[in-house]
Amino acid sequence: MKTASRILGTAAFLAGYQCQDSPVYGAERRGAAVVAFTRIDDEPILERGTISDPDLIVVADETLLADPGSGVLAGQPSAAAVFLNCQAPGPLVERYGIRPRAHAFDVTGRTLQVLGRASALSAGLAAAAARMAGIVPLATFEGAMREEFEHLGVSQEDIEKNLQVAREVFAALPAVEFRGAAAAAPGAIVQVALHDALRGAPSVLHPGSSELQPTGAWRVERPVIDRDMCTRCGLCFVQCPDGAIALDAEGYPIIDYDHCKGCMICRQVCPVEAIAREAETRAW
Ligand code: SF4
Ligand code: SF4
Incomplete structure (x- = not known):
């Protein structure tokens, strides 16, 4: 989401707009939920901070919809449209009472097919937002993508x-008419509510709250331990940042998949490579 918002902001800038993009992290942990904001305007943007009344909401991970603390749909009243990263929006619209017009593209599935991993979603998500905003030509968007990915050191092949x-996302989605900033109350001072720690993204800041959150739903890759290879050194148990690994009576590690968020730190620290990585597009 951070990179997607940055690509979108850069694309808008290259198209001649004023823009601002900013991510907000909760706990700095790989795999944790992130929210990012992009403002685009013809005029200089003086407002700072998070956006409480968005024109467009991009939901990168549908599992966040099931977490009432994520606040992912908090901007619904002002939004003209919602983009959902999924195969079809209908069931999610019904289940979660999504009111703005919903459009969907399976960015995760397509990214898995084309790039071979589900965690590189920034291009598809940025393309969805740029296309639906309808203000950035595809060629300009591609220029922004190249600029941002080259800056990040992404290989030309992956770019x-x-x-x-x-391009597929651009071709599949429509442009949406937004109400625009002019329709917002002029000069209004926006007060952004400070959520308590249990509600703040990614909702795991409060001591002991990790257990309350189904952080397993964040996972796009699943660590799988091979007991035959495991030497019971316990390193994965010690290094897991979520305490999602316990040891059984014989000292073998057991992963709690309800809370393992798929950061793969356990896999990195395992000295005998006893932990495999499996792609996961559904985490429940
Ligand atoms: S079990 Fe492994 S992948 Fe899961 S949260 Fe712990 S370190 Fe990360
Ligand atoms: S780090 Fe590897 S070898 Fe050590 S306990 Fe974990 S899985 Fe077993």
Whole structure:
């Protein structure tokens, strides 16, 4: 989401707009939920801070919809549209009472097919937002993508694959008419509510709250331990940042998949490579 908001902001800038993009992290942990904001305007943008009344909401991970603390749909009253990263919006619209017009594209599935991993979603998500905002030509968007990915050191081969996904997203989605900033109350001072720690993204800041959150739903990759290879050194148990690994009576590690968020730190620290990585597009 951070990179997607940045690509979108850069694309808008290259198209001649004023823009601002900013991510907000909760706990700095790989795999944790992130929210990012992009403002685009013809005029200089003087407002700072998070956006409480968005024109467009991009939901990168549908599992966040099931977490009432995520606040992912908090901007619904002002939004003209919602983009859902899923195969079809209908069931989610019904289940979660999504009111703005919903459009969908399976960015995760397509990214898995083209790039071979589900965690590289920024191109598809940025393309969805740029296309639905209807203010950035595809060529300009591609220029922004190249600029941002080259800055991040992404290989040319992967940049081309990301471009392929972005073009497909552009072709599949419509432009949406937004109410625009002019329709918002002029001069209004926006007070952004401070949620308590249990509600703040990613909702795991409060001591002991991790257990209350189904952080397993964040996972796009699943660590799988091979007991035959495991030497019971306990390193994965010690290093897991979520305490999602316990030891059984014989000292073998057991992963709590309800809370393992798929950061793969356990896999990195395992000295005998006893932990495999499996792609996971559904975490429940
Ligand atoms: S079990 Fe492994 S992948 Fe899961 S949260 Fe712990 S360190 Fe990360
Ligand atoms: S780090 Fe590897 S070898 Fe050590 S306990 Fe975990 S899975 Fe077993």
